[in-house]
Amino acid sequence: MKIDRRSFLSFVIGGAAGTALTPLPWKLTDDLSIWSQNWPWTPVPPKGETSYVTSTCTLCPGGCGISVRKVDERVVKIEGLKGHPVNDGGVCILGASGTQMLYGHTRVQAPLKKVDGAWRTITWDQAISEIASTLKELRGKGRPQSVAWVSDTDRGTTAELCRRFLTVYGSPNFIRTPSMQDAYEMALYLTQGNRAMAGFDVGQATYVLSFGSGLVEGWGSPPYMFRAKGAMQAKGGRLSQVDARLSKTAAKADQWLPVKPGTDGVLALGLIHVILKEGLYRKDFVADKAGGLDSLRNLAGDAYAPEAVSKATGLEAKTIVDLAKAFAGAKKPLAICGRGAGRVPGNVQEYLAVHFLNALVGSINTPGGVIAVPEPDYIRWPEPEMDAVASKGMQQPRVDGAGTKSFPVTRYLLNRLPETLAAGSTAPVQVLFVSSANPAYSLVDTQSVVKAFEKIPLIVSFSSYMDETAAMAHYVLPSPIYLERFEDVPVALGFPRPIIGLTKPVVKPLFNTQPTGDVVIRLAKAVGGTVAGAFKWESYEACLKQTLGNTWEPLKKNGYQVDAKFAPGPFETQSKKFEFTNADIAQLPAYAARKAPGDETSYPLTLVPYDSMRLTAGAIGSPPFLVKSLEATVLSKNDVRVEVNPATAKEIGLADGADAVLSTPKGNAKVKVYLFDGIMPGLVGMVRGLGHTAYDRFLAGKGVNTNDLMGSVEDPGTGLEAVWGIRAKLAKA
Amino acid sequence: MEEPKANLTSPGSEHGEKEDGAGGPIILFFILGLIGSLLVGWVAFPALLYSQKKQPIDFDHALHNGLVDNGCESCHFFREDGTYSGVPQLAQCVQCHEEANSENPEEIKFVENYVKKEREVPWLVYSRQPDCVFFSHAAHVKAGKMECITCHGPVGESESLKPYQQNRITGYSRDIWGTNMLGLKRNSWDRMKMDDCAECHEKAHMAAGSVQTQKDGCFVCHK
Numbered sequence: 019m020k021i022d023r024r025s026f027l028s029f030v031i032g033g034a035a036g037t038a039l040t041p042l043p044w045k046l047t048d049d050l051s052i053w054s055q056n057w058p059w060t061p062v063p064p065k066g067e068t069s070y071v072t073s074t075c076t077l078c079p080g081g082c083g084i085s086v087r088k089v090d091e092r093v094v095k096i097e098g099l100k101g102h103p104v105n106d107g108g109v110c111i112l113g114a115s116g117t118q119m120l121y122g123h124t125r126v127q128a129p130l131k132k133v134d135g136a137w138r139t140i141t142w143d144q145a146i147s148e149i150a151s152t153l154k155e156l157r158g159k160g161r162p163q164s165v166a167w168v169s170d171t172d173r174g175t176t177a178e179l180c181r182r183f184l185t186v187y188g189s190p191n192f193i194r195t196p197s198m199q200d201a202y203e204m205a206l207y208l209t210q211g212n213r214a215m216a217g218f219d220v221g222q223a224t225y226v227l228s229f230g231s232g233l234v235e236g237w238g239s240p241p242y243m244f245r246a247k248g249a250m251q252a253k254g255g256r257l258s259q260v261d262a263r264l265s266k267t268a269a270k271a272d273q274w275l276p277v278k279p280g281t282d283g284v285l286a287l288g289l290i291h292v293i294l295k296e297g298l299y300r301k302d303f304v305a306d307k308a309g310g311l312d313s314l315r316n317l318a319g320d321a322y323a324p325e326a327v328s329k330a331t332g333l334e335a336k337t338i339v340d341l342a343k344a345f346a347g348a349k350k351p352l353a354i355c356g357r358g359a360g361r362v363p364g365n366v367q368e369y370l371a372v373h374f375l376n377a378l379v380g381s382i383n384t385p386g387g388v389i390a391v392p393e394p395d396y397i398r399w400p401e402p403e404m405d406a407v408a409s410k411g412m413q414q415p416r417v418d419g420a421g422t423k424s425f426p427v428t429r430y431l432l433n434r435l436p437e438t439l440a441a442g443s444t445a446p447v448q449v450l451f452v453s454s455a456n457p458a459y460s461l462v463d464t465q466s467v468v469k470a471f472e473k474i475p476l477i478v479s480f481s482s483y484m485d486e487t488a489a490m491a492h493y494v495l496p497s498p499i500y501l502e503r504f505e506d507v508p509v510a511l512g513f514p515r516p517i518i519g520l521t522k523p524v525v526k527p528l529f530n531t532q533p534t535g536d537v538v539i540r541l542a543k544a545v546g547g548t549v550a551g552a553f554k555w556e557s558y559e560a561c562l563k564q565t566l567g568n569t570w571e572p573l574k575k576n577g578y579q580v581d582a583k584f585a586p587g588p589f590e591t592q593s594k595k596f597e598f599t600n601a602d603i604a605q606l607p608a609y610a611a612r613k614a615p616g617d618e619t620s621y622p623l624t625l626v627p628y629d630s631m632r633l634t635a636g637a638i639g640s641p642p643f644l645v646k647s648l649e650a651t652v653l654s655k656n657d658v659r660v661e662v663n664p665a666t667a668k669e670i671g672l673a674d675g676a677d678a679v680l681s682t683p684k685g686n687a688k689v690k691v692y693l694f695d696g697i698m699p700g701l702v703g704m705v706r707g708l709g710h711t712a713y714d715r716f717l718a719g720k721g722v723n724t725n726d727l728m729g730s731v732e733d734p735g736t737g738l739e740a741v742w743g744i745r746a747k748l749a750k751a
Numbered sequence: 752m753e754e755p756k757a758n759l760t761s762p763g764s765e766h767g768e769k770e771d772g773a774g775g776p777i778i779l780f781f782i783l784g785l786i787g788s789l790l791v792g793w794v795a796f797p798a799l800l801y802s803q804k805k806q807p808i809d810f811d812h813a814l815h816n817g818l819v820d821n822g823c824e825s826c827h828f829f830r831e832d833g834t835y836s837g838v839p840q841l842a843q844c845v846q847c848h849e850e851a852n853s854e855n856p857e858e859i860k861f862v863e864n865y866v867k868k869e870r871e872v873p874w875l876v877y878s879r880q881p882d883c884v885f886f887s888h889a890a891h892v893k894a895g896k897m898e899c900i901t902c903h904g905p906v907g908e909s910e911s912l913k914p915y916q917q918n919r920i921t922g923y924s925r926d927i928w929g930t931n932m933l934g935l936k937r938n939s940w941d942r943m944k945m946d947d948c949a950e951c952h953e954k955a956h957m958a959a960g961s962v963q964t965q966k967d968g969c970f971v972c973h974k
Contacts (some may be wrong), residue, residue, distance in 0.1 A: 020776070021776075021780075024777055025776050025777055025779075025780040026780070028776075028777045028778070028780040028781045028784070029780040029781065029783055029784040030784060031781060031784065032780065032781035032782060032783060032784025032785040032786075032787075032788070033784035033785065033787060033788040034784075034788070035781075035784075035785055035788075036784060036785035036786065036787065036788030036789045036792065037788040037791070037792055039789060039792070040788065040789055040791070040792020040793050040796070040932075041792060041793075041796075041797075041932040041933050041934075042791070042792040042796045045796075045800070045928065045932060046920075048928070049800075049918060049920040049921050050920060052881055052920075052921040052923070053920050053921050053922075055881065055883055056881045056882055056883060056921070056922075058922060062882045065837070067830060067834070067836070068832065068834055
C-alpha cells in the first residue's frame with residue numbers, strides 16, 4: 019500500500035469530517051473565548067466581604083465626604099458620601115483616584131536620610147534625635163527664628179501643632195502656601211474686619227459673574243461648585259464668565275466675556291462706575307450697612323467710564339453697561355474672582371473691586387452671596403509657657419516679610435521666601451520643615467525657588483511621596499496618607515458654612531510612617547524644656563480626641579459636623595459697617611492692572627497658564643488615572659500642547675501639532691502646538707500640573723511645569739503673588 | 752510471460768493509471784482519519800482538557816447538614832448588607848472546630864493544617880464563574896425564592912467531595928460546561944453556562960420586562 023498525496027488528503031478530510039462530529043471544535047471555541055476574556059494575568063481583586071468606611075478627602079482643600087469601599091482589608095473604590103453637605107455623593111477625578119495614591123509605588127515607605135546624595139533608611143528614633151539636636155544647637159545660639167515651617171494649611175490640629183511648636187521654640191515663621199485664600203481673606207479682613215474664610219453661596223444665587231474663576235475647573239471645593247453651579251443654572255440662574263480663553267467654565271456659562279488677560283480688575287471697576295453712576299446699587303445695604311461710598315466713587319471715577327474700560331479690556335462699551343445692569347438688576351447677584359482653580363493669589367485690589375461689587379448689590383452675608391465663614395475655634399489649648407529664647411525669637415520679623423511694615427495686613431508670603439534666602443550670604447532659614455506642600459514644584463519661578471532652598475542647611479519633608487521638595491530634602495519623615503490616619507479637616511474651600519470633617523484610618527498604615535502631629539510631639543519632647551512642656555499629649559490621636567472633646571464621637575460616626583444654625587457674624591470694622599475705605603485700604607498703592615513681565619519686542623506673545631480638573635498642581639502629584647484621562651489636545655505622548663489661536667500660529671508659520679519652542683524670560687521649553695479658536699490671538703495657553711521631575715514614569719517627564727517658565731510678580735502693598743502670565747515667544751522647533 | 756498490467760485491461764488506461772489500486776486505500780484513509788478524529792474528539796480531548804484535582808479536605812456535606820438548624824444558609828449565608836458570603840471562611844469553621852470533634856482523619860487534617868496554622872482552606876469552587884460574570888445570590892434566593900439545589904444540585908446530600916476537574920484552558924471547573932461534552936443536561940444543575948441562565952429566565956417568563964432584556968441589559972450580568 020502506497021501512501022501518496024491522495025491518501026493523505028483523504029485522511030485529512032476524514033479527520034476533518036470526524037472532528038466536526040465531536041465536541042472538540044465547539045468546546046475549544048468556547049473555552050478559548052472564556053480564556054481570552056479573562057486573561058489569567060489580568061489582576062483581579064480577590065473576592066471578600068465588602069464594607070464601607072465614611073471619611074473625608076484631603077487631596078485638595080475641598081473638604082468632601084467620601085465613602086470608601088473595601089473588599090476585606092483592601093480599598094477598591096472611593097465614592098462621594100451621599101448626604102454630605104459639601105459634595106452630596108459627588109466625587110472629582112482626583113478624589114476617585116485615592117486608591118492609586120494609597121497603593122501607588124511613589125510612597126515613601128520609611129524615614130529616610132540623605133547621605134552623600136543617596137537615600138538611606140533610618141529609624142524614627144534616629145531621625146528625631148538627629149533633627150532635635152540641630153534644633154537644640156540653633157536655640158543655643160539664640161537663633162530660633164531661623165526655623166521655618168511650610169504647610170498647605172494653617173487650620174486643624176496638625177497645622178496648629180506645627181505652629182505651636184514653632185512658637186514655643188521661638189520662631190514666627192509658620193508659612194502657608196499661597197492661593198486665592200490669601201487674597202480673599204485679606205479682602206474680607208480689609209472691608210469687614212472679619213478674620214474669616216470666604217464662602218460662596220453659588221447654589222442660591224440667581225446671577226453669577228465670574229472673573230475667570232473656574233467653577234468647573236477646581237475653584238473652591240470642586241464637587242460643591244459643580245453642584246452649586248448646576249443647581250443655580252437649573253433654576254434659571256445665569257453665569258457670565260469673564261475669561262481670556264474659552265475655559266471649560268466659559269463653555270458652560272450663559273455668557274462668555276473674553277477680556278484681555280489681566281484686566282479683570284479694570285472691568286470690575288468699570289462695572290462699579292456704571293452701577294454708581296446710574297444709581298443701580300441697593301440703597302438699603304449701602305446706606306445702612308456700609309460706609310465710604312464717596313471713596314469708591316473716586317476709585318471708580320471717570321478713568322473707569324465704559325469707553326475707557328472698553329479700550330483696556332477689549333469689550334464693547336455697551337456690553338459693559340449691559341453687564342452692569344444685568345448684575346445689579348438680578349435678584350441675587352454674586353461676583354467671584356480668583357483665576358482658574360485659584361492657585362495664585364493675585365492682585366488684592368482686584369479682589370477688593372469684585373468684593374465691592376457684591377457690597378453694592380447687598381450680596382454680603384446673605385443667601386446667594388459671599389459669606390464670611392469664621393475660622394474654626396475648637397482648638398483651645400492652654401497658652402504655652404515661653405522661655406526667654408522663645409519670646410525673643412517670636413519678636414523677630416517674619417522671614418517672608420508678612421506682617422512687617424511693608425506688608426502690614428498680610429499673614430503669609432511664601433512667594434517672597436526665595437528672594438530673601440537668595441539675598442543674604444548666610445541663609446536666614448537654617449531649618450525648613452515642609453508638611454503636605456511641594457513648594458519646589460508649585461511656587462512660581464521654580465528655578466529660583468530650588469536655588470534658594472539649596473542654601474538651607476537642613477530641610478525636613480513630611481511628604482508621603484517622593485515629590486520635588488522631598489527629593490531635595492535632607493530627611494523625609496513620611497506621614498501616613500489620609501486613608502491611613504485620623505485628622506480633623508476644618509475647611510471646605512468656598513463652602514458657605516463652617517464644617518469639620520474627619521479622616522479615618524480606612525486601612526492600617528501600609529508602611530513605616532508616622533502622622534506629622536506625632537512627629538511634632540516627639541520632636542518637642544526631644545528638644546526638651548518649655549518646648550516639651552507645651553506638648554503634654556501622649557500622641558497625636560490623644561491630642562485630637564482631647565481637642566475635639568464631645569465632637570469626637572459624632573465626628574467619628576458621621577465623618578463630618580456642620581453648623582446647621584450658622585448665621586454670619588457682624589462686621590468687625592471700627593465703624594461696625596462694611597467699609598469701602600479705611601486706613602488699611604487707603605494705604606494700598608493706587609490700583610493698576612499688572613502687566614505680564616517681560617519685554618514685548620523680544621517676546622511678542624503672552625503665556626497664560628490654565629487649570630484643568632484632570633490635573634492637580636499643588637502638594638499632590640497627579641496619579642496615573644488623571645494623566646491617562648488627559649485629552650490629546652493637552653498632552654501628546656510626553657509633549658504638552660499649547661493653545662494658540664490659528665491667526666497667531668499662521669503669523670509664526672506653525673501648523674496644528676507642530677513642534678515648537680516656547681521661550682519666556684525665565685526659560686525655554688519644547689512644546690507642541692494646538693490650534694484653538696477659543697484663545698485670544700497673541701496668547702499661549704498652557705495647562706498647569708505637568709512637567710514633574712519627581713514621582714514615577716506615569717507623571718515625571720511629561721510636559722512642562724508652567725512655574726518653570728513664569729516669573730514672580732509681587733502685588734505692591736500686600737506682597738502676594740500676582741502673576742497671571744508672562745511674555746513669551748513661540749518658534750518652530 | 753509478462754503479467755499483463757492491470758491498467759491495460761481497463762479502458763481509458765491513461766487516466767486509470769493513477770487511480771488504480773488507490774480506490775480502496777483512499778476510503779481506508781478516510782475512515783482512518785474519521786475514526787482517529789472521533790477518538791481524539793470524544794476520548795482524548797476530554798481526558799486532556801481537564802486535570803483532576805483533589806479538594807484539600809474531603810468535606811462531608813450530609814453530615815454537617817444534619818447538625819445545623821438552618822440548612823445551607825447556616826454556613827453559606829447572606830451578610831447583613833445582602834451580599835453573599837459564598838464558601839465559608841476559616842473563622843466560621845473555627846466556631847465549632849477549634850479542636851477536632853472526632854477521630855475522623857479529614858477533620859484532624861483540617862484542624863492540624865488549617866485551624867492551628869490559621870490558614871484559609873484553598874477550597875476549589877465547582878461553581879466559580881469567570882470574573883466577567885456578575886451574579887447576585889440575593890436577587891435569586893431572596894427575591895426570586897429559588898432553591899439552592901436548582902443550580903447547585905443536591906450538594907447538601909453528598910458525603911464526600913468529588914474530584915475537581917479543572918479546564919486547562921480556562922481554569923474553571925468542568926461543572927460550568929457540564930460533564931456531558933455535548934453540553935446536554937438532564938437536571939437543571941448539570942450546567943451553569945449563560946444559556947442555562949437564559950433558559951430559566953425564559954421559562955419563568957422573565958424575558959419581557961426583566962432588567963436583562965432592557966437597553967444595556969448585557970451589563971446587568973457582564974460588568
